[in-house]
Amino acid sequence: MRKNILWELALVFMKIGLFTFGGGYAMIAMMEDLCVEKKQWITHDEMMDVTVIAESTPGPIAINCATYVGYRQAGLIGSIVTTLAIIMPSACIIFLISIFFDHFLEIQLVSHAFKAIKIAVGILIFDAGVTMLHKMPKTVLARSVAGCAFAAIFLSNLFAWNLSSVSLMLIAAAVSLAVFLAKKHMAPKAVK
Amino acid sequence: MALLDLFWGFLRVGCFAFGGAYGAIPLIRDIVLSYGWLTDESLAYMIAVSESTPGPIMLNLATYVGSSQAGVLGSAVATLSVVLPSFFVILLITAALKNLLKNQYVQAVLRGLKPCIIGVILATGSHMILQNAALLPQVSPDLRALALTILLAACFWLPRRLLHKKLSPISLILLSAAFGILAYGI
Secondary structure (H helix, E strand, O other), X not given: OHHHHHHHHHHHHXXXXXXXXXXXXXXXXXXXXXXXXXXXXXXHHHHHHHHHHHHOOOOOHHHHHHHHHHHHHHHHHHHHHHHHHHHHHHHHHHHHHHHHHHHHHHOHHHHHHHHHHHHHHHHHHHHHHXXXXXXXXXXXXXXXXXXXXXXXXXXXXXXXXXXXXXXXXXXXXXXHHHHHHHXXXXXXXXXX | OHHHHHXXXXXXXXXXXXXXXXXXXXXXXXXXXXXXXXXXXXXXHHHHHXXXXXXXXXXHHXXXXXXXXXXXXXXXXXXXXXXXXXHHHHHHHHHOXXXXXXXXXXXXXXXXXXXXXXXXXXXXXXXXHHHHOOOOOOOOOOHHHHHHHHHHHHHHHHHHHHHOOOOOHHHHHHHHHHHHHHHHHO
């Protein structure tokens, strides 16, 4: 029985990993169909909860959901099985591509195509940022952090400074925490 | 040594990859450029390939970089180390700390992290656009690239403004491939 559920988890999550392009929300839709409707491993509400949690934790949302479903069905082993199963298909595909890719680029037609594709990639990344900016809560803190981060990274790209995104994120987290603590300590005085 | 670098590099990416599919791209760019694993150009190529194949972009980039640096073992190490942090965070939240994300200090930290990654993505995207359109001072001018940039931006954003129809990332990549073959081949 226990062995069966592990097999089933592995198969379902490999299927999800294989058939969803672009990652993210496409995977969620398929997971909803397979894990909630067909297999009834988790409820729709649980799925919604995990999606919300996944938004605030690092890592791709689909992987987070896979880990969660696996844990709910079969504990630690289950979560390892589902997480590995969902990453396996794309990892194999990319591995195969990585072997041939340099030769593939030597074809003139392909290299012409990729010269324009890299332009499209810049547009896609910028657009992802704009979409996230629209969804961002419009507080003073959020706006100033986003603005400063933009300026810092843009300038460091332009002048080839050695500023890493990770250190910038740590600074932003510290600033936000400091603002929160300051407000918390100010609040009782303001009441008086 | 290469394996250790891959492990440590992608573990850091995995820890800070907030903000969905594109959130990890600036972090991966930092890492691959600083170790000299990829150039800006080959990174952009791989982002396009990752977008056109199944699976999250972040994992696909990790698998590719790992494989190109240290073969099968490298790709396994990079892929696993990039998911490791999120795996443990989800496990921790579901198994032990159900209210971790509701904690007011955690909330305060997230309120700083999320807008920061948005600014970082926007800066990375706009730098890539300017670089590819040859509009940066270090790059020699290239009219063809500039024209392609304007054309692709119009194809991507105009239908949304006018018809409220969204061109999917894969269609934009296919469209750009066709334009590229036309523009550079003829």
